[in-house]
Amino acid sequence: MIREGFAVIGCPRCRRMQVADLTHATKTCICGHKIDMTKTKLLAVSDSADEAGAVLRSFTAPKNSGFVSAASMYSSSPAEKTLKKK
Numbered sequence: 290m291i292r293e294g295f296a297v298i299g300c301p302r303c304r305r306m307q308v309a310d311l312t313h314a315t316k317t318c319i320c321g322h323k324i325d326m327t328k329t330k331l332l333a334v335s336d337s338a339d340e341a342g343a344v345l346r347s348f349t350a351p352k353n354s355g356f357v358s359a360a361s362m363y364s365s366s367p368a369e370k371t372l373k374k375k
């Protein structure tokens with residue numbers, strides 16, 4: 290199955306979010322990890338690379354809300370909860 294367009298995906302190894310061309314089966318992250326496009330979760334899909342890039346920036350912007358950012362994922366880690374515990 291050939292898909293067209295661009296998707297925002299997150300690398301399962303380094304958690305870096307990036308734009309990937311959906312016509313390719315895999316996307317190699319800059320950390321070296323090869324992401325399988327058919328198995329990874331597509332956070333957003335767009336017709337154009339520019340639009341996907343804009344979505345990616347909105348995901349990574351500190352002011353964004355409604356989406357789980359990398360920062361909030363880290364803050365919900367068990368270690369953080371232990372620190373907050375009285």
Ligand SMILES: [Zn+2]
Binds near residue numbers: 300318
């Ligand atoms: Zn990576």
